[in-house]
Amino acid sequence: MLKYQAIANEIKQFIEDNDLQQGHKLPVLESLMSQFKASKSTIINALDLLEKKGDVYQVRGSGIFVRRHRRKGYINLLSNQGFKKDLDNFQITSEVIELDVRKPNSEVADSLNIHIHDDVYYVKRIRYINGKTLCLEESFFNKAIVTYLNKEIVSESIFNYIQEGLGLKIGFSDLYIHVDKLTAEEGKYLGLNEGVPKLFAETIFHLTNGQPFDFSKVTYNYEQSHFFIQENLHD
Amino acid sequence: MLKYQAIANEIKQFIEDNDLQQGHKLPVLESLMSQFKASKSTIINALDLLEKKGDVYQVRGSGIFVRRHRRKGYINLLSNQGFKKDLDNFQITSEVIELDVRKPNSEVADSLNIHIHDDVYYVKRIRYINGKTLCLEESFFNKAIVTYLNKEIVSESIFNYIQEGLGLKIGFSDLYIHVDKLTAEEGKYLGLNEGVPKLFAETIFHLTNGQPFDFSKVTYNYEQSHFFIQENLHD
């Protein structure tokens, strides 16, 4: 664990342990430097990390403040897939519908930057939140990277296994969303009527070295789909 | 303009001018240091900025690469509101429906962190993309911060005026979205039937000092609502 990550974690923990609210002022830079025995740059690195994650905001000439506006019941759109953290207050479970190795069609092959005669793991599952259907998810994993999957792994957190079990490093993702009407088949899985609204998301996940390893298509139950995103607008 | 921002801009320009594609390798750090006559940290600062914006990805031990996967017709969800940049390929216009000064209800007052007897500017407008209705937008601006608005300003880019005209610095935003069915009234404005899907977004925009200045409710026409989001998953 890097020093600036460790410091960031400690500060975040401090905020949670003391239940500090939006706008609460944190100790000044110099205090943090001596408290953590680190140079200015390292502290700033830690704070920038927290700022990126939406936990603090820094005001030049004034101080470092807690950022903590979140509506209850809203899921973080940018870290709900495959990750359990940030879903503390939600109980997420999965039901596996299909799991096999197959050849990709051209859209999938293109997204994963492979050929149509290469193998992919195909996973289809329904995810539940607090006992209700959250989404229908179809994922395609490049088998050359994600070399092995089984039903047990797939019913838990796939991403956790990819990181811990396979030792792969997840880097970045491209997420595409739009809204549409639910098809009859999707409705069957989600327990909803045909024609009601849906949120449809396609995501390409890449390793830190830029290789795409997972292409996912997710259809969300609109009744459970309340998301929040925290953004930083300045440079 | 700060040095690292200027360098980031130049690199981005270089990518666009040469139409470099995803995965293209950029010059190594040392080259960039001498080319821009800057220290290592400054170059890394510039690259981190570009990485945050989704324009490059850095691979330790390997190089710096162009990130440029974008689907045509998809709007960047995180920088479409009020901002013209990043909307190069789209023609966005606005029709102002209402503009007045009023007292906020408790929800608005709460979101803007003001009292219900304080004044807010209320703006209701329809935004068009390439001639079609994109969304119906209702915005509430804290009048103590956004001291003046008129019809002309409001039919152009409000955020541009806030930054350039009023000299305010926009910091961060909290965005909440969900999917639902369109009401009859919303349908009237968007030219759609009651009951069809909609994407509904509420956003609280803050200045760099943490003060909320704008609370917006936006109902998107689902036919035009194709969004992308680029995310970095590592620390």
Added chain:
DNA sequence: AAGTGGTCTAGACCACACA
């Protein structure tokens, strides 16, 4: 082993907020 990006430090200097 060589190449390349990342972390960390100490310190000078700058920009902004607030009283």
Added chain:
DNA sequence: GTGTGGTCTAGACCACTTA
């Protein structure tokens, strides 16, 4: 004016990739 965060530098050392 004082306090506080931000930028920038030079350089040592570390971690990962590639061949």
